[in-house]
Amino acid sequence: MKLGKLTKLTAAATLTAMASMPAAGVEVARSVFGTLPDGRAVPSVTLTNRHGVAVTVIGWGAAIQSLVMPDRNGHRADVALGYAALKDYLGHPQYFGATVGRFANRIAGARFTLDGNAYQVPVNDGPNSLHGGTAGFDKQLWTVVDTAGGASGHVTLRHVSVDGEQGYPGTLTVDATYTLGEDDRLTIEYRATTDRPTIVNVTNHSYWNLGGEGSTPGAMGHLVTIAADSYLPTNATAIPTGEVRPVAGTAFDFRTPHAVGERVRDATDQQLVFGRGYDHNWIVGRTVTADEHLMARAVDPASGRGFELWSNQPGLQFYSGNFLDGTSAGKAKRIYRGGDAIVFEPQIFPDTPNQPAFGLARLAPGEVYRNVMTYRLSWGAAR
Template identity: 45%
Template sequence: MKRLPFLLTALIGLGLFGCSKTKTDEKMISTISREAFGELPDGQKADLYTLTNANGMTVNITNYGGIITKLTAPDKNGEWADVVLGFDSLPPYLAGHPFFGALVGRYGNRIAKGKFKLNDKEYTLAINNGPNALHGGTKGFDKQIWKATEINKDSIVGLELEYVSKDMEEGYPGTLSVKIVYTLDNENALNINYTATTDKETVVNLTNHSYFNLTGLKRDILDHEVSIMSDSIVAVDSTLIPTGKLRAVEGTPFDLRKPTKINLGINKIEDEQIKNGGGYDHCWVLKTSESGLVHFATVKDPESGRILEAFTTEPAVQFYTGNFLDGTLKGKNATYVKRFGFCLETEHYPDSPNQPQFPTTVLKPGDTYQTTTKYRFSAK
C-alpha cells in the first residue's frame, strides 16, 4: 500500500480553515459538547458528540462505531437541514442497519468468498454478504466502542477516535492500532483522517459509510446531479466481486465526468454492470496526486441548491445509491426507501487481497496506513 506521509500536511488546514473572530463577531465560535447516548447490552456506554463550527453547521458523532448520526448543511436560502441518514437514538443502531454513517474496517467493501492469502497462509473471514465478506465482518469497527478525545483548537473542533483490533479479530491477522480524527472547519468541511499501524502483516481498507441526501431527507436522491472525475470503474460479477478488469466509462451509464442526474443511468439494466449492482454500487478509479487531496466528486440537489464536494487521497471511491434500502427502516422523520441516500466511500479497490494487479492493501509492521477524505458543503 502506498504510504502517504505528506497527509499530515493536509491537516495543517486545521489552523488555516478557521475564521478569525472580530470584535463584532465574538459569539461566532466553534464548539464541541458531549452527552450520553445509551448503553450496549454488555454494559459499555456510548456517548454522542456535537461539533459546531462558527457558521452554525453541526455534526453529531457517536463513539459507538464512529457513526455520524447527523450533519447539517445550508440550502440556497441559508436554511439548515440534516443531510445524512441515521437515527436519533442508539437502539436502532444496535438493532441492525446498513452501516449508516459508520466507520468501516478492518476491510471496507467485499472480499471474495471470505478468504485471502497472505505470505502463503490462508485466512478465513465471516461470510455476511451473499457468498462474500463485507465491511469487516459480523462485528466490525462499526460495532465497537472507540476511545474518544475531544479537539477544540485554533477555530477547529474535532473528535479523535482510537481502537485496537486484536490479532485474528474477525479473522484478520495482526494487532491493528487505529486512529480516526474527525474535524469540522469553518469552510463547512468535515475532514476525516485515518491512520493505522500493525504488529503483523495484514490488510487494511478503512472508510466512512455515510448516506447523504441533500434534499434534507425530504425525498429520494434520483434528481441529484453527480459528477465523478474518473475514466474507469472496477468491473464486477453478479455478486459484486471484481472480475479483475477495469472498464472505461466512455459511452456507458458510468460516465459521470459531467454533471448527470442519477436517474438517467441508474435504471439502465440492459447494461450488465448496472444489472449486477442493482443500480450504482461500483468502484470508480480515481487519479491520485502526490501533492495531497484530490477533488473527485461533486453532487448537487437542484431544488435546494445544496452542494457536496468530495476530496480524497485514496485511489478509488465506491459510489452507492441505496439500492438495497427497502422502506423497513425509519429514522429522523423519514422512511428510508430505495435510493433515499447515496454514499461516496473512499477506499482501495474491493477484493484487493485476491487481486495482485490492484493497488495493494497490505500493511506491514513499521509502516503507517494513512489517508484523508474531506466532504465540503455549500449552496447556490
Template identity: 50%
Template sequence: MAASKITKDVFGTLPDGRKVERIVLRGDGGFEARIITHGAVLQALITPDAKGGYDDVVLGHDAFAGYLTERKFFGATVGRYANRIAKGRFSLDGETVQLAVNNGPNALHGGLDGFDRKLWEIAEIDEGAEPAVTLTYVSPHGEEHYPGRLGVRLTYRITGPTELSLTMEARTDRPTIVNLTNHSFFNLEGATAGTPILDHKLTVAAEHFLAIDPTAIPLPEPPRSVAGTPFDFRDAKAVGARIRESDQQLQNGRGYDHTYCLGRDGKLALAARLEAPRSGRIMELLTDHPGLQVYSGNYLDGTISGKGGKLIRQSDAICLEPHIWPDAPNRPDFPSPRLAPGEVYRHHTVYRFSVRSP
C-alpha cells in the first residue's frame, strides 16, 4: 500500500489547552512540507540535495515551546500588514488609524499579537494528486486596531515533485488594508548546517529597490536603481559579496533588509533564485506580488537556539518575503494595500526546488 501523502498529528498545546496540529504534505521521494496551525507556520521543508540526500531547509524549532517563547516569525504567516508602517499610523477614507508601535517608532508585521500568534483552523485537507491543506483565520474588527472583520483563507499545496505553492485570500466587511506574506528563513545547506548563507548565490529579478531610513521606512523618493550598487542581484552573486561595503543603505539595514520592486501586475513570475554551493540545492521563488523583501538575517544574534539545539546567529538564513511595499498606506505612489467589501485580496507564491547539475 502506498504511503499516505498527508498525515496529521498534535505538535503542541497552548497555555489555554487548545491543541496545535501539524500537517505533513508529501511530494516525490522525501520532499515534505510540514505546517503547524499556530501562525500557519511552515515548520519544516524537506528538499533533496545534489547527492540524493534530503534535509530541512527552513529555520525554526523542533518543539512547539520554541515558537511560543520567542517571536522571531520563523516560517510564520504574517499579517494583517507585513513589514512596517511609519509611526504605526495611516489614514483610510478620511479616518486616522493608530496601530501599536512595536519596532522602534513603527508598526511591524501586524502588531503586538499578529497572525503569526494566532491559532488557525483546518478548513480542508485534500489528499488528491496535489496534496494540500487549507487553513483559515477570522480577524475581528478592531483587532490590533485594524478596521474591518477580515476573513483569511490560506492553502499550502504540493504542486510538483519538489514544489510548494502557497495561496492566500482575504475578504473584509468594511474598508481596510491587508498585506500578507510567509516569513520563512532559508538556508539551503540545511537548517542545522551551522553555516551562514553569505556564500549562497542570489538572483533577484528587479531593477529597483526601496531605499530606507535608519528605522527601515522607505525614504520619500522614487525607487532607486540597483545599477552600480551592492543591491544589484540581476545576475547571480554571493549574498555576502558586497554586504560589508561602506554603503549608507547597508548601514541603515545592518545588511540587506530592503524591498525589491518587481512590477508583477498580478501575474505569477520568477522573482528570485537562490543556490547553495555545497548541497547544490536551488530554490526558485515565483510570486504575483509587487515587492520582495530580502532580509539577510541581520538581527539574529545567537540568543536563541533552533532545530538540533543550534544557536541561530547573524546571516544563518535569508528571508525572501513577497508582499506589497512597506508603508504603502502612507504612500499613494506605492501599490495600494486597500481592500474594500466585495473585493478579494489574493496572494500566490511558489517555492520550486531543484539541484545543480553535476
C-alpha cells in the first residue's frame, strides 16, 4: 500500500488502524459480550491478523458478531450484519452470524422418520420446521473450550444438545471452531458426535454486506458466482419438490458473475415469487467430500472487498436477505431492510430426511459429522 496515493485523512486513518494490529501472527482477545437474564455470562473472542482482518465470535449461538476487513484503499469496515448488544440478539433474533441446527434449513411438516420411528419437531416456518426449531442452536449459550493464537488463531465453542431437545433423538455434542489465518482465510468447522442415531445438518448463517454492514447501497450490487449447474426448485412453502432443475437460461444461473439485484425481482419466475427473491439450494455436488471445493464467489465492486467460499458440502443455500423487514437496527444504527445482505449456507440438501433421493442426514454412534467452510477474503489490493 502506497500512502502517497491516499488522501491525508485516509492515510491517517489507515496508520491508526495499523497501529492496533498485531505485528505478526494472529492475536486472540477474550471478553464478555453480555449477561443472560439467568446470570450466565456470554463470552466473546476476537481473532485479529496483521492485515487488519478481525472476527469476533460470541457464545450466544456460536455466532459471528462482526467481521472487519479493509477495502482496496485500506479502509476497514465491519461486513457482517449483527447487533452491538446482547439484548437485541435475545429480543429480535434474526440468525445473524449464527450457528444453525440441529437440522439447518427446512423439514417439511416439521416431522421425519428415522429407523422406523416418527419424530415431531417444532413448527416455526409456515407448516415446516426451520433451522432446528424455536430454540435451535442459534438460541443456545455455547461454551468456549479452547483458544489459541500464532500463525493462525482459533476459538472452539461447544454445545451439548440433549436427547429430545427440540424433538430430536440422541444427545449430540457439537464443536464449532473458527480459525483466522495470516493468509486471510476464515474457516468455520463443525464437528458432531451422538450417542444414538439422529439427523444432523449444521451450518453458519452469516449475513454479508461487503460495503459495510451500515452502508446504504445494501448487497444487491454484489457480484455473485455460484459453481453449480442445477438447483432445487421449491413449493410455495420453500420445501424442495424433488426436481433437479438446470440453471441454464434461468435467473438462477450464476455460473458467471451477476449482480444479485439484476434478476432477483423477476416476477415471471415463479420460484423467485415463492421465495420473494433467492432462497434456494444450489447443487454443487452430490455427496459430502473429504476436501473442500469451490462453492461461490462474492465481490462488492465499489469497495473491492470479496471472498471465495469453499466447503466440503454438496449444497449451497443462497439467500438474498428477502425477509429483512425493517424491524432490526444493526451496529451502525441503520435499519436492515430486504436486500441489505446476502447469505451463503453450505449444507446437505433441505428436507433430506424426508427425501431419500437427496442422500442421508443420519449420524450414528461412532461416526463424526463434519461441515467445513472457508472464506478466502480479498479486497482488490496488492499486499
